[in-house]
Amino acid sequence: MSLEISRAFVDAILEQSRAEYPDECCGVILGPAGSDKALRHKPMLNAAHSPTFYEFDPKDLLSLYREVDDNDEEIVVIYHSHTETEAYPSRTDIAYAGEPGAHYVLVSTREEIAPATEFRSYRIIDGVVSEEPVTITD
Amino acid sequence: MAIDVRIPTILRPYTKDQKSVEASGATLSAVIADLDAQYAGLGERLLENGALRRFINVYVNDEDVRFLGGLEAQIKDGDSITILPAVAGG
Numbered sequence: 001m002s003l004e005i006s007r008a009f010v011d012a013i014l015e016q017s018r019a020e021y022p023d024e025c026c027g028v029i030l031g032p033a034g035s036d037k038a039l040r041h042k043p044m045l046n047a048a049h050s051p052t053f054y055e056f057d058p059k060d061l062l063s064l065y066r067e068v069d070d071n072d073e074e075i076v077v078i079y080h081s082h083t084e085t086e087a088y089p090s091r092t093d094i095a096y097a098g099e100p101g102a103h104y105v106l107v108s109t110r111e112e113i114a115p116a117t118e119f120r121s122y123r124i125i126d127g128v129v130s131e132e133p134v135t136i137t138d
Numbered sequence: 139m140a141i142d143v144r145i146p147t148i149l150r151p152y153t154k155d156q157k158s159v160e161a162s163g164a165t166l167s168a169v170i171a172d173l174d175a176q177y178a179g180l181g182e183r184l185l186e187n188g189a190l191r192r193f194i195n196v197y198v199n200d201e202d203v204r205f206l207g208g209l210e211a212q213i214k215d216g217d218s219i220t221i222l223p224a225v226a227g228g
Contacts, residue, residue, distance in 0.1 A: 062202075092228030
């Protein structure tokens, strides 16, 4: 298992994480149903407006799933930022992970030394976290 | 009376992989009881100590049930219920 994602999306997500700092940022990348291809980036609002928590607004969540259904798409990537800690799923991330088919991407805005190294992807299924390699394409 | 209930991927193991199922009941609470009777274990994934779980979102037609009285929300024939896990974390 691995995630293939374009450089443009990686850059956009890292940029969003810095722009929304000190709050966590979040969003999704969609792709055709069953394809596992991350093709359409959709930043989402962090309704929690918090440096330690993120949550899609329930109304936005419903619209997102409607849109995904209408377009015959799937949620390929669910991402959010950690503001001061490692880009590794927190206990809360693991407890609430509700999409067994998604790649959970974490980025971190801690320091700004080498943000590109803090872009990591995981599967979170039944409370078990498995990190997977990320291939960035041009 | 038939109500269409949309089941999210993570709960489909309970519904034999069906994306939507039919249930009946005059309130959300009754609908969930009916769902649990048809698909054992589903109720527990939606409720905790008799309340809706914090990170499960339930919509009647397009409205969040938290604004419709929660478990007491009135349901009528032909309504569509959508269940979605919150996308949230820390």
